Amino acid sequence: MGIRDEEHDGPIAVVLAAGAGSRFEGQDHKLNSRIGGVTIIEWALRAALSAEIGPVVVVTGATRPEIDEPDLDYTEINNPLWASGQASSVQIAIEHARSLGASCAVIGLGDQPFITAASWRALAQSHSPIAVATYLDADGTPHRGNPVKLDASVWEHLPTTGDHGARELIRMRPELVEAIPCEGSPADIDTVEDLQRWQNNSSTNSP
Numbered sequence: 001m002g003i004r005d006e007e008h009d010g011p012i013a014v015v016l017a018a019g020a021g022s023r024f025e026g027q028d029h030k031l032n033s034r035i036g037g038v039t040i041i042e043w044a045l046r047a048a049l050s051a052e053i054g055p056v057v058v059v060t061g062a063t064r065p066e067i068d069e070p071d072l073d074y075t076e077i078n079n080p081l082w083a084s085g086q087a088s089s090v091q092i093a094i095e096h097a098r099s100l101g102a103s104c105a106v107i108g109l110g111d112q113p114f115i116t117a118a119s120w121r122a123l124a125q126s127h128s129p130i131a132v133a134t135y136l137d138a139d140g141t142p143h144r145g146n147p148v149k150l151d152a153s154v155w156e157h158l159p160t161t162g163d164h165g166a167r168e169l170i171r172m173r174p175e176l177v178e179a180i181p182c183e184g185s186p187a188d189i190d191t192v193e194d195l196q197r198w199q200n201n202s203s204t205n206s207p
Contacts, residue, residue, distance in 0.1 A: 009103055010102065011054045011149070012055045012106070013054060016090070017065050018088075021190075024195075025191070026195065029063040034199075042068060042069065043114070047119075048108060054124070058076050060078050079092050087159045103152055104124070104149055105155075107148050108147035114187055128151075130178070131178045132144045132170065132177060132178070133148070154166075
């Protein structure tokens with residue numbers, strides 16, 4: 001794990017991995033469960049790194065995620081207030097982005113292993129203050145997901161408490177938001193059943 005604390009005036013990528021994963025009743029934390037032999041958190045981290053949009057930050061809390069590849073270049077930041085909700089993790093990530101002089105933060109979730117590097121890259125390239133990844137359902141209906149790009153101009157409007165990140169800001173200021181069509185899947189791993197379904201799928205295809 002590299003330490004990326006140099007100044008950087010472009011985007012940064014943030015992977016949120018601080019929650020307890022309380023709905024997951026497996027023997028280990030869901031982020032340390034494996035699909036295709038790779039931990040869920042490492043799938044998410046690899047995509048963020050492969051996008052090459054800038055420094056990558058992983059915000060941890062309830063557990064220390066298992067990363068098998070020791071040379072991946074990212075910064076881990078622990079959130080001691082993780083139990084208070086996702087907003088605290090977003091705020092810690094934004095504070096780090098400010099310290100680097102970053103122009104924006106592209107934020108994704110550690111329990112979504114099927115987000116592609118191209119999605120991270122497309123969000124970072126948006127010129128809108130807020131950009132949201134959009135995916136097509138099986139019937140062709142678009143719906144919003146992660147990652148989300150947040151320009152520095154909107155950071156002060158993000159919540160400081162609660163269990164959501166930019167959802168309310170996106171709802172209240174739609175004129176600031178660009179929907180970015182993305183491939184891949186925004187499926188998250190919340191339960192053991194979710195994990196088993198994707199493990200079965202990966203017997204012939206990796207995420």
